[in-house]
Every structure is written in C-alpha cells, then in structure tokens.
Amino acid sequence: MNEYPYPMLEPPVMIYPKTTDKSADLKVHEWIENAGSSSLDWEKYDVTILGVPLSKSSISTSAASDNPEAMRQVWKSFSTYNLEEDIDLAQLKVMDLGNVRQHATDISLTHQKTKEAMEAMRIHHPHTLPVVLGGDHSITAMLVKGLKQSHPDESIGILQLDTHFDLRDTNEFGPANGTPIRNLLESGTIQGKNVHNIGLHGFFNARELKDYADEQGVHYTTMKQARKKGMTQVVEEALNQLSRSVDTIYLTVDMDVLDITHNPAAPAATPGGMYTHELFEMVQQAGEHPKVKAMDIVCLDPRKDIQSIGVKSAVHVMLSFLTGVCKRKGR
Template identity: 25%
Template sequence: MYKLPDTELWTGRTDSATNQEHFRHFQTIKFGDLTQQLNINEKQGVGLLGYAVDKGVELNKGRMGAKEGPDAIRKAFANLPDLSQCSICDYGNVEHHESQLIKTQQEYGHLVAESISRHKQTFLLGGGHDIAYAQYLGVREAYPDASIGVINIDAHFDTREEQSSTSGTSFRQILEEDDNTAYLVLGIQQGGNTAALFNYADAKGIQYVYADELLHQLSPPIKDKIERFIHHHDVIMFTICMDVIDSAFAPGVSATAVLGLYPNLVLEMAKRIIPSEKVSTISIAETNPQYDVDNRTAKLTANFFHHFIL
C-alpha cells in the first residue's frame, strides 16, 4: 500500500534560515505523489521512495525490523548538509498489506518506473532485499527493450529457489524471468552461501567477487570487471545490501556479517558505478533499526545516499 511522505520526519539543526550555504537536506526537501500524472519535459534531481517491507525477510527466516529502515534513513539523511543543492523529492513509502509479497513488489515497481520518468536518479530505501526484485520490475517497465546489468554489493547471492518471493530470491527471479539480464555480485562470503548457490551461479554465468578479494583495496582486475560489465549493458540496476558491511560498522541489519567489508571500500566501488548515465536507480536494503546501535547503520546508509547524489 502506497503512503504519502511523512513531512514530520524531516527535521534537524538550523544553522541559518536564509543562507543556503548553511542549509541541510530537511530545509530543501520537496514532497510529491507518484500516483499523480505529470507532464515531464526533462528529468531533474532525485526521487526518494521507501520500501517499508520486511515480509520477505520473515519468509527468509531473518531478523524482523527492516520495514522501519526507510524512515530511520530519512531522519539521518535529513540533518546532513545540502552540499550539492540538488532538488530532492520524497515520495513516501510502500507498505505490505497484500496477501502475497509479489503484489506489493509489483505496486512498488510501477512507482519506481514513474520516478525514473521524472528524475535523473531514484534512491530506493529498504526494507528487505526483496526490494531488488521490485526495483527490477520498475527498471524493466521504464526500459522494456534494454539489456539490464544488475550489480549487487552483497555478502549473499540471494538466488534461493523458493515457491514465492522472499528477501533471498530476488536475483534468481530476475534471471529466470528475463533472458536480457546479467548479474554481478561484489562481496560474496564463502560462509554465507551454500554449495548449491555457487553451483547455480556458475551454471547461470553469474559474475562474482569474494569479500576476501576486497578487504584492503579495489584492485585493477576488479575495477576492470566492473567497467566491462557496465559497458556491456544498456541499463545498470544498482543495489547494496547493508549486511555486506562488517557488523562493527553496520550492526543494524537483518543478518550481521563477520569479516564484512569496510564502508569506505563499498563507497569506492559505488562511486565507480553510479556516475555512469546508465544508472537511474540505486537501492540500499536491510537497514534494521531494531538492532542498530546509536543509529550507526541508518547514519551509514544515509551517508551513502548523500555521497551518491550527482
């Protein structure tokens, strides 16, 4: 169910009420309704859309609470300085009240497509990583004939075989339903994926990089792998699961990571992907405020989005 933005979430410290050089995001945010039809001549700025859903996490037997992630991210993002002076519009959240998760994902996907039609960038705030399949539905609706390259920074493949959507099935659903897609995963942990998932990855030609290869720096071969993948596709769908990051930095997630990645390295990888004109949507999943410490994970997610604004 689509809910319009909660304007009361957008508060923060006021250093000046008139001088824009002192403004923070809460002072410049706009609000909109994605169900209203608009005549858009030129895409501008950033759209924000929350996926306040953790039903997929429940079905995947993870820790509940990620549905509170979007609003926690907003609160952290609101107080960050508005350095880019880019127009940002908050469109609120989609919540899950349907009999099946797929119906909520379809509703969300349609709203994603509408945001793509309005904005240069659309930031999608999770919620469980079933947001990725919903994101894909929106990207495919917006680009019906394009070759879609899916890049996921994640400790897990999320290609489980299940009868219905969960937070662990998104990328299998995409690959099985759409022959005009390919999948690259950065940060895979050996201890987080079964042999069956590795075998499926090899059978489907999924490209992946182990977390062990990303502990200290982004090596030239990995940079080349990312650049080649982007080059070979018309559109790039980019998503990050916060459980790829070491639990010392991101304790508030649905499944914490040991031997996870450092945030700066994740940011470095993202900054090699996002500047491409092929990237119109960016989702970050699995921020779970119920298990967070000092809002550490929500603040980190908000800072990622802050750095991603072009």
C-alpha cells in the same frame, strides 16, 4: 507534470521546514523536498527518492520495514556539503516521493505496487535518477522488473554489493529477500552474465548457490579477492564490463555487506565484511558512471541498531552515491 502521479504511494509523512536563507549551510532534511508539500515542476528534479517499507518477505526476522523512516529521521545529522570531495549536494534537486503503500498481509500485492511505482517513476519523469530506501532485498526484483517494464527494449545489468548471492530457490522460498537475483534470472529480466556481485565472504553461502551462479555465468568477487586486487579496480572492471553489455546498470546495496562491527543493524550481519569507507568509495564510484540509472539500499533493521550506526551508514551510502552523481554531471 503538476499532479501527483503515484496512486500506489503514500505521500511522505515527515515534512521538514525548509530554510529560506540561501547562504546558510544546509542539512539534508532541509534540502530534500517533499512531494506532498506544494505544486511541483517535476522537470526540474534530478533525483527521486522512494521508500519501500516491506520486510514481511524476509526469510529471517526483520524490521527492515522501519528503515525508510529511520533514514529520513537522521537526515538532520548530515550536511549537504561533502568536505572530502569539496562538493555541495544542494546543487542537485531531490524529491522524496514517499512510500509504496503496504498491504497488511498480502506480500504479492505490495510487490506489485512496488513494481508499478518504479514503472511510474520511469514513465512520468525518466530524466530523474531513482534512489530507493528498503525494505528487504525482495524489493529489488520488483524494482528491476518495473524498470524493464517501462523500457522493454533496454537491457539491464546489476551491480550487487552483498554478503550473499541471493540466488536461493524461488520454488522453495518464493519472492523473498534471499531470492531477488534468481527471481530476475528465472523471469528473463536479466542475464547471469550481466550480474556482478562484490562482497561475498566467509561461511554464509551454500556451495549449491555458488554452483548455480557459475551455471548462470554470474560474475562475483569475494572480499578477499577484492582487497587483494583493490576495491576501486574491481568496481571499475565490473562497471566497464556491464557498460559494454547493457543499456542500464542497477546498483543494489545490501547493507549486510558491511562487517558486523560497522553495521550491527543488518538482520544477517556477519564478521569479515566490508568497512564503511570501502562501501562509501564504491557507491560513489558507481554514482559517477553514466549508465548507473537507479539504486537501492536494503536489509537494514533499525530495531537492531546501536546508536544509529547502521542507519547513519545507510544515509552516508545514499549521499556518497549522490556525490558520484554530482561528479558525473560535472557539477
């Protein structure tokens, strides 16, 4: 496909110069290509990046709308080479498609465009793996609905790394950042038994949400349980169970899953959460699984960040996931 197939998107704003020296160590901003920069052979790409800068749908005050561009800005701080795995991500061809167009006041219209964007990604180049930079967690419901719309006969499961259930009542809150999983359950897009949430902890979820999760058959593992059992084993068991039940696994990473000391930039940052090295290992593990076919990174407010701790952690999450994708492909 030689034409830009996304009328609902704004092409990327940040266009970095690319090095012509193939022997040089690449930085991430030199590696990721830009959809608006030249005529493209879409068939050659492995990964497509999409920004959804929406935070008007957040229950709490949030500038998560700034996050996609904030992540792109710190790409310069990262190399494509992962020392710990001895893997160079530059073997993957990655395309930044830009951002979903935002309406100034109409959240439902932006949600619709987000759904259409994911549907278009799966129709125009279904061989690529979508990586979405949010935005608040409300976008996950729209992205998964777009995925389902493009493949109506395929069943979808969710691996959710999160401090919260995100099962608040849609009648009260609407399609907000506290309701995406319930939105998907109530719309029939997914089944409760095909949701695995890892990272719940502390005093940040109401009992009624736990009761609703139990009624729907949602699987969940608290931080205390995961650490006792072992993070790797918990993720492995979740992926194995999902892979037996669904055709596609969608990974959603709410950055508030991190402990507040590891990520002060999450609007709902809390103590007692996950550590960065635990999160990086878990998303890499998910990236290795052949049924994980899309992922998002949501709920990060750069305006609350300190020395880019949160934003750099989010980029590390993205790159850790792509490290897993490289290992999946045997590269």
